[in-house]
Amino acid sequence: MRLARKSFLSLWSFPNLYRDSGRSGGKGDGQELADALVIFNEHVLIFSDKHSAYSSHKDERIAWSRWYRSAVKESATQLVGALKWITRYPDRIFLDKSCTERFTFPLPSADVAKFHLIAVTRGSLEACKAYFNNESLGSLQIDMSLRGHDQHVEPFRIGHVLEEQFIHVLDELTLDVLMDELDTVTDFVRYLEKKESFLSSGSPLVVASGEEQLAAIYLTKMNADGQHDFVLPQEVGEKPPSVFYLAEGFWESYVVNPQRVAKKEADKISYNWDGLIEHFVTHGESGPDAEMALRLLASESRFSRRHLSEQLLSCMSMEMAPGSRYARIVGSAEDLHRVYVFLILDREVASTYEEYRELRRGLLYAFCCATRLRSPDAHYVIGFATERLGTRGATEDLWAMDVRPQFWTEERVQEAQRLREAFDIFNEGRTRMFTGNSQEFPDVPSSSTMRTSPAKRMQDRERERNLERLRKNKAKREAKSKDDPNKRQ
Numbered sequence: 067m068r069l070a071r072k073s074f075l076s077l078w079s080f081p082n083l084y085r086d087s088g089r090s091g092g093k094g095d096g097q098e099l100a101d102a103l104v105i106f107n108e109h110v111l112i113f114s115d116k117h118s119a120y121s122s123h124k125d126e127r128i129a130w131s132r133w134y135r136s137a138v139k140e141s142a143t144q145l146v147g148a149l150k151w152i153t154r155y156p157d158r159i160f161l162d163k164s165c166t167e168r169f170t171f172p173l174p175s176a177d178v179a180k181f182h183l184i185a186v187t188r189g190s191l192e193a194c195k196a197y198f199n200n201e202s203l204g205s206l207q208i209d210m211s212l213r214g215h216d217q218h219v220e221p222f223r224i225g226h227v228l229e230e231q232f233i234h235v236l237d238e239l240t241l242d243v244l245m246d247e248l249d250t251v252t253d254f255v256r257y258l259e260k261k262e263s264f265l266s267s268g269s270p271l272v273v274a275s276g277e278e279q280l281a282a283i284y285l286t287k288m289n290a291d292g293q294h295d296f297v298l299p300q301e302v303g304e305k306p307p308s309v310f311y312l313a314e315g316f317w318e319s320y321v322v323n324p325q326r327v328a329k330k331e332a333d334k335i336s337y338n339w340d341g342l343i344e345h346f347v348t349h350g351e352s353g354p355d356a357e358m359a360l361r362l363l364a365s366e367s368r369f370s371r372r373h374l375s376e377q378l379l380s381c382m383s384m385e386m387a388p389g390s391r392y393a394r395i396v397g398s399a400e401d402l403h404r405v406y407v408f409l410i411l412d413r414e415v416a417s418t419y420e421e422y423r424e425l426r427r428g429l430l431y432a433f434c435c436a437t438r439l440r441s442p443d444a445h446y447v448i449g450f451a452t453e454r455l456g457t458r459g460a461t462e463d464l465w466a467m468d469v470r471p472q473f474w475t476e477e478r479v480q481e482a483q484r485l486r487e488a489f490d491i492f493n494e495g496r497t498r499m500f501t502g503n504s505q506e507f508p509d510v511p512s513s514s515t516m517r518t519s520p521a522k523r524m525q526d527r528e529r530e531r532n533l534e535r536l537r538k539n540k541a542k543r544e545a546k547s548k549d550d551p552n553k554r555q
Contacts, residue, residue: 069241070102070113073249075340075364077347077357078106085151086158086165096165100148101186105171106251107361108178111258112148114141117188126197130221133190138235139215141185142227149181149231182258184234185227191238194222202314205239205276210265232262240277243317247281252367252400256294257284264296274312282316325507332508336371338379339363342450346464359466362404362448369506370400377500381408382455389414391429393491395437395499403445407433410454423461426451429489430465435482436491438469440499445470 070079080103084096104111118136123129152159153176159169173179187206195204212218212225227233236244248254261280265272274280280296289295300306320326343363350356366374374396381394391411398404409430416422430451437447449465469478486492 067102069245070104073245073254074104074106074111074251075343075347077343077360078251078364079104080161080169080171083169084160084163084165085155086160087151089165095163096160098144099151099159100144104251105173106255106364108174109180109182109251109255110152110174111182111184111255112145112152113184113186114144114148115186115188116141120189120193122193126221127219129193131219133193134215134218137187137189138185138218138224138227141187141235142183142215142233145183145185145233146228146231149183152181153179180259182234182255183231184236184258186236186241188238190222194237197221203239203276203278203317204237205278206235206237207276208265208272208274208280210268210272226266232266234258234261236277240281243278243281247285248368250364250366250368250371252365257281260284260295270298270307270310272310272312275314276317278317279312279314282320283312286320324510328508328510329506332504333368333372335375335379336368338375339366339371342462345462350464355466356464358468359448359464362446362466365400365404366398367400370398373399373504374406376504377406378408378450379455381410382452384410384454386410386412386454388412391415393433395440397441397500399504403443405437405441405444405447407437407447407449409433409449409451411451413453413457423463427463427465430463432485432489433491434465434467435478436486436489438467438474439479439482439486440492 067079067081082101083099083103085099086096088094088097100112101115102111102113104113116137118133120133121129123132152173156173157168161167161169190206191204194206195202206222206224208225209220209223210225212220212223214229215227218224218227224235227235244254244257248257261284272280284294284296287295287297289297298306298310343360346356346360350360377394377396381392384392386392389412391409393410394408396406396408398406407430409426411422411426411429413419413422416425430449434447434449438444441447445468447467447469449463449467451463451465453460
């Protein structure tokens with residue numbers, strides 16, 4: 067839950083929910099539904115967390131089977147049970163073991179819901195390192211040729227745990243890796259979807275030395291739509307490989323790459339966006355409208371949050387004359403149909419603070435309406451208003467408008483035009499439109515010691531490995547030919 071609330075934020079993360087199965091006559095305790103549930107838009111993430119000590123045995127397969135049964139198999143059983151219960155009995159989920167307090171957060175309808183089952187296993191890391199002679203980081207290896215529990219007999223190898231349902235199996239290393247690199251609900255869910263599609267296609271058959279190696283490929287590759295994806299190197303006219311093997315080293319190269327380090331540094335400002343959301347969750351108004359506004363803010367990816375935070379803080383730092391205002395219109399880097407209005411209004415525009423807040427709310431609403439006129443492709447306009455940075459006792463207003471074509475009526479258009487003229491909105495010098503052109507992986511100064519981009523670095527390492535493998539195979543063939551007269555001839 068610590069990781070879930072950091073990545074997915076508290077409003078959409080729920081620990082230790084229960085179902086009322088097993089209770090009789092309103093007596094007894096309910097059964098635990100899942101260790102954690104995250105509900106965001108159409109996505110439902112179900113987490114099962116099992117910590118099972120790995121007990122050594124002279125037969126490594128026996129040790130593995132015992133741990134697999136208690137950590138992986140039991141998690142899979144719990145996850146599938148939770149999925150069935152949520153879809154069949156959504157009104158019989160509770161916050162407490164006694165099943166007296168119902169879980170009331172709305173679940174997505176069955177026709178749009180997308181479920182992601184995540185088994186978090188603990189206790190295998192050190193045993194896995196030892197098994198691979200400390201040449202592994204200790205994460206569970208991936209072998210998608212394995213299907214069903216009965217085929218998982220080789221130690222520390224995970225494939226399709228169940229035939230009928232895809233389950234993401236993460237260990238204590240890879241859970242931290244993913245929730246550190248993909249620490250927004252948008253980034254995390256997008257990875258899960260792309261990974262499931264990649265591993266389930268069967269072409270190629272994927273074998274990897276760990277989830278972190280898969281993550282390195284995903285984070286450094288882009289598809290034709292400009293999204294991170296599992297894009298494999300392939301020459302023009304070359305047939306795709308039947309098996310894709312991912313060795314150790316890709317993640318290790320990625321994590322120390324200067325551009326990744328620069329990205330992490332550049333992302334620091336983006337956590338102001340996370341803090342803003344949590345601030346409104348704790349201190350703001352509640353209700354469906356407020357939840358929609360916060361959900362739109364939380365839908366932004368880490369890169370988009372960086373972009374928006376930079377613009378918001380820049381806007382709040384503007385020099386302003388007493389009683390003046392400044393506004394900036396900023397497009398989301400995540401969704402082209404989402405537009406933000408950042409409004410900074412000096413307090414001296416009104417005689418009392420109550421009048422100031424009332425005026426600011428009205429002005430923010432007017433700006434949102436006028437922005438829809440200026441941005442005809444917008445589906446949502448989100449407004450945020452506050453005082454200049456450093457103002458003592460500053461307050462904030464948040465407003466979100468659904469301005470999709472079916473809701474943007476002629477009456478609303480006329481109201482927006484009236485407000486734009488009444489408040490002199492978009493007057494030159496008082497409002498700025500901004501789109502931005504920053505990069506997810508910032509450029510770094512070139513030097514003789516600097517490594518290339520993460521993707522290029524990984525390709526170079528893999529090329530070196532392949533060449534080394536060829537040299538070793540050639541040496542073996544030559545050694546054999548010396549001992550075989552027929553082959554020598």
